[in-house]
Amino acid sequence: MSKQWGFTTKAIHGGKMPDVHKAVAPPIYQTATFYYDTAEEGARLGQEIPPGYIYTRWANPTTRALEEKVALLESGEDALATSSGMGAVSAAVLTAVKPGDHAVAPSAIYQATYQLFADILPSYGVQTTLIPDSSTDAYERALRPNTKLLFVETPNNPMLGITEIEAVAALAHTRGAAAIADNTWATPYNQTPLTLGADVVVHSATKYLGGHHDVTAGVIVGRAEFIKRAKRQVRIFGATADPFGAWLVIRGLATLALRVERQNASARRVAEFLAGHQKVSKVYYPGLAAHPGHAVARRQMRGFGGMLSFEVKGGYAPGVRAFEALQVCKRATSLGGISTLVSHPAGISSVQMPKDVREAAGIAEGLIRVSVGIEDAEDLLNDFEQALRQA
Ligand code: PLP
Numbered sequence: 001m002s003k004q005w006g007f008t009t010k011a012i013h014g015g016k017m018p019d020v021h022k023a024v025a026p027p028i029y030q031t032a033t034f035y036y037d038t039a040e041e042g043a044r045l046g047q048e049i050p051p052g053y054i055y056t057r058w059a060n061p062t063t064r065a066l067e068e069k070v071a072l073l074e075s076g077e078d079a080l081a082t083s084s085g086m087g088a089v090s091a092a093v094l095t096a097v098k099p100g101d102h103a104v105a106p107s108a109i110y111q112a113t114y115q116l117f118a119d120i121l122p123s124y125g126v127q128t129t130l131i132p133d134s135s136t137d138a139y140e141r142a143l144r145p146n147t148k149l150l151f152v153e154t155p156n157n158p159m160l161g162i163t164e165i166e167a168v169a170a171l172a173h174t175r176g177a178a179a180i181a182d183n184t185w186a187t188p189y190n191q192t193p194l195t196l197g198a199d200v201v202v203h204s205a206t207k208y209l210g211g212h213h214d215v216t217a218g219v220i221v222g223r224a225e226f227i228k229r230a231k232r233q234v235r236i237f238g239a240t241a242d243p244f245g246a247w248l249v250i251r252g253l254a255t256l257a258l259r260v261e262r263q264n265a266s267a268r269r270v271a272e273f274l275a276g277h278q279k280v281s282k283v284y285y286p287g288l289a290a291h292p293g294h295a296v297a298r299r300q301m302r303g304f305g306g307m308l309s310f311e312v313k314g315g316y317a318p319g320v321r322a323f324e325a326l327q328v329c330k331r332a333t334s335l336g337g338i339s340t341l342v343s344h345p346a347g348i349s350s351v352q353m354p355k356d357v358r359e360a361a362g363i364a365e366g367l368i369r370v371s372v373g374i375e376d377a378e379d380l381l382n383d384f385e386q387a388l389r390q391a
Pocket of ligand 1: 084085086087089110112113153157182184185203204205206207216217218334335
């Protein structure tokens with residue numbers, strides 16, 4: 001029955017939460033371990049879940065409820081919650097490749113994912129290619145006989161580049177490779193990569209799924225067989241979700257659709273306002289008809305999301321003056337929550353990326369990235385107006 005429900009009904013009522021007292025709000029099983037009565041029971045619980053729980057690094061009922069909800073929302077067979085988005089990204093990637101394999105990712109992606117592909121995977125004997133743009137052609141040109149993974153982030157960070165998930169997944173499958181999509185920026189409300197052919201979805205639940213800037217968590221969604229292998233990695237590496245963190249994400253999911261609808265609408269207004277502003281030279285938002293990825297985004301997204309970037313005319317100095325003059329928008333790293341957050345990618349979030357790679361990815365010195373929150377849109381427009389006056 002839950003498979004037929006609408007998005008928010010699934011987000012609220014999907015996922016089993018066993019509770020003897022029939023609590024409406026899900027209980028938090030804030031326990032590291034679970035007791036058992038016989039040696040035989042302990043041995044059984046130690047091997048397989050479900051049914052039953054033995055140790056929270058293995059599995060936990062609150063965390064399991066989150067996994068079942070996200071699997072439903074992403075149309076996946078199963079899911080695995082992790083302690084952070086990078087816990088999800090690294091566990092999914094390390095489940096998909098082994099030494100001697102080759103993996104492809106765009107260089108304009110979240111900076112820690114960039115470092116995973118640029119430094120960490122090669123040090124484990126996995127060959128990687130970081131492609132300068134995220135078009136299907138660029139992925140195709142990077143293919144090698146041993147390619148086992150195409151990693152996609154769309155819209156991507158911080159330039160809002162759009163990758164055609166269906167085409168890249170099909171390309172991966174011609175080589176027996178897996179397509180992993182980071183769906184953090186779009187959210188399952190706006191886009192479901194698994195229905196477009198991707199094999200695995202990863203999330204930083206720290207962002208929209210949690211939605212309130214108060215939790216660090218991640219989720220991997222995919223076929224049961226893949227999740228089972230990823231679980232083994234996570235249990236051994238230890239990036240397991242904490243029950244209270246999982247509970248905060250469950251609470252966030254209940255309002256995901258409401259928040260994202262508003263963020264989609266407000267981001268469009270902010271993007272249109274900035275596109276018409278004389279002190280702004282460029283606006284990157286897939287909802288604008290002028291955006292190069294607009295047609296693909298229209299096909300594969302139900303909404304264009306709450307993220308955008310823009311360049312202030314004149315480069316670094318005026319860009320930083322406008323950035324520092326913002327009052328409602330908070331200068332903070334991270335995204336996807338109730339408060340509008342702005343960052344200066346050339347200065348902060350891309351600091352780990354070499355300057356030439358950053359420039360090739362189009363990250364200009366005066367670029368400002370905006371994660372539109374749920375404040376009143378008028379207040380956001382007024383804030384950008386007064387800040388740009390000081391640019
Ligand atoms: N993926 C994307 C697209 C992100 O933007 C981020 C963080 O900003 C991450 C993954 C990493 O998430 P976390 O900080 O929860 O580890």
